[in-house]
Amino acid sequence: MITFRDKTYRCTSEIVLGLVSGKWKISILNQLSKGPVRFNQLQRLLPDATQRMLTMQLRMLESDGLIIRKVYPVSPPKVEYGLSELGEQLAPMLTMLCDFGTTYIESYPDEASYTNQKHS
Amino acid sequence: MITFRDKTYRCTSEIVLGLVSGKWKISILNQLSKGPVRFNQLQRLLPDATQRMLTMQLRMLESDGLIIRKVYPVSPPKVEYGLSELGEQLAPMLTMLCDFGTTYIESYPDEASYTNQKHS
DNA sequence: CCGTATCCCAGGGGATACTG
DNA sequence: CAGTATCCCCTGGGATACGG
Numbered sequence: 001m002i003t004f005r006d007k008t009y010r011c012t013s014e015i016v017l018g019l020v021s022g023k024w025k026i027s028i029l030n031q032l033s034k035g036p037v038r039f040n041q042l043q044r045l046l047p048d049a050t051q052r053m054l055t056m057q058l059r060m061l062e063s064d065g066l067i068i069r070k071v072y073p074v075s076p077p078k079v080e081y082g083l084s085e086l087g088e089q090l091a092p093m094l095t096m097l098c099d100f101g102t103t104y105i106e107s108y109p110d111e112a113s114y115t116n117q118k119h120s
Numbered sequence: 121m122i123t124f125r126d127k128t129y130r131c132t133s134e135i136v137l138g139l140v141s142g143k144w145k146i147s148i149l150n151q152l153s154k155g156p157v158r159f160n161q162l163q164r165l166l167p168d169a170t171q172r173m174l175t176m177q178l179r180m181l182e183s184d185g186l187i188i189r190k191v192y193p194v195s196p197p198k199v200e201y202g203l204s205e206l207g208e209q210l211a212p213m214l215t216m217l218c219d220f221g222t223t224y225i226e227s228y229p230d231e232a233s234y235t236n237q238k239h240s
Numbered sequence: 241c242c243g244t245a246t247c248c249c250a251g252g253g254g255a256t257a258c259t260g
Numbered sequence: 261c262a263g264t265a266t267c268c269c270c271t272g273g274g275a276t277a278c279g280g
Contacts, residue, residue, distance in 0.1 A: 001234070001235040001236070002225070002232060002233070002234055002235075003232065003233045003234075003235065004225055004228075004231060004232045004233075005231055010144075010146065010147045011146050011147065011150065011218060011221070012217075012218050012219075012220075012221030012222045012224075012225065013146055013214055013217035013218040013220075013221050014146055014221070015221040015224060015225060016217045016220050016221045016224065017137060017140065017141055017146075017217070019224070020137065021137055021141060022252085022253095023252085023253070024130075026130065026131050026133055026134055026137075027130045027131065030131065038261085038262090039261070039262055039263080040261060040262075043262095050253090050254070050255075050256090051262080051263065051264095052253090052254085052255090052256095052263085052264080052265090053253070053254080054263095055262080055263060055264085056252090056253085065227070065228075075261095076261050076262090077260085077261045077262055077263085078261075078262090079261080079262065079263090086224070086227060089220070089223075090220070093216055093217065093220055094133055096213055096216060097132075097133035097136045097137070097213065098131060098132050098133040099132075100132075100133075100136050100209070100210070100213055101131070101132030101133050101134070101135040101136045102132045103209075104132075104135060104136065104139070104206070105122070105124055105132065105135060107185070107206065108124075108185075111124060111125055112122060112123065112124045113122070113123045113124075114121070114122055114123075115121040115122075115123065116121070142272085142273095143272085143273070158241090158242095159241075159242055159243080160241065160242075163242095170273090170274070170275075170276095171242080171243070171244095172243085172244080172245095172273090172274085172275090172276095173273070173274080174243095175242080175243060175244085176272090176273085195241090196241050196242090197241045197242055197243085197280090198241075198242090199241080199242065199243090
């Protein structure tokens with residue numbers, strides 16, 4: 001048993017699940033892996049996420065040390081989010097998860113369907 | 121966007137997260153990876169899981185095709201759980217998640233503490 | 241031995257409106 | 261532009277008791 005930041009886990013893998021579990025966390029990490037992004041860019045990239053949710057997920061990723069929030073003290077305000085070192089190290093695992101997910105649903109071909117998302 | 125079993129995902133990796141997210145799923149998979157186990161053995165291996173929770177998590181893993189439930193029609197009842205082919209394929213990923221988790225908490229040395237679990 | 245059935249609670253997430 | 265503030269709902273999980 002492991003205790004980490006006041007939560008208990010039965011395996012260290014559960015900690016990683018916690019890091020990326022959250023409706024928009026993976027999408028955010030995927031976007032940031034292409035380079036730093038501003039808040040309203042993210043909003044346009046993830047049009048189904050509300051401002052509130054986006055902020056919450058970003059704050060969690062930040063406090064978990066996976067992303068870095070840079071505030072430029074200018075007017076109008078400018079905030080940029082980018083991957084931290086730790087966040088970059090996560091990338092290969094996200095890829096593996098993605099690949100396994102793809103393999104998995106291919107075991108159940110007629111239970112999955114794809115929709116292409118509108119983009120600005 | 122992907123729709124799979126009436127849920128929508130933004131990335132196939134989220135499907136995998138769903139497969140293993142659940143308080144006892146990883147612990148169960150870890151145990152079954154050592155070989156098939158009976159229900160009450162599992163209870164003793166995971167003493168903090170209630171019967172109800174154990175049953176629920178096992179049912180989910182089963183309906184997701186990761187484990188196989190074998191019922192022996194004898195008296196007293198005997199039920200044995202084992203990994204499916206798909207479940208075995210999951211193992212390397214669980215190992216990666218575990219390893220990254222270990223690496224991760226080592227970045228924050230004084231926020232983690234370890235407890236060895238009582239076993240029968 | 242291997243489960244169901246009930247009841248209850250906390251927190252993750254949605255909708256909407258407001259602000260430095 | 262980049263957020264807070266409220267309010268509300270729903271699901272995952274806990275406690276406990278009962279059944280084939």
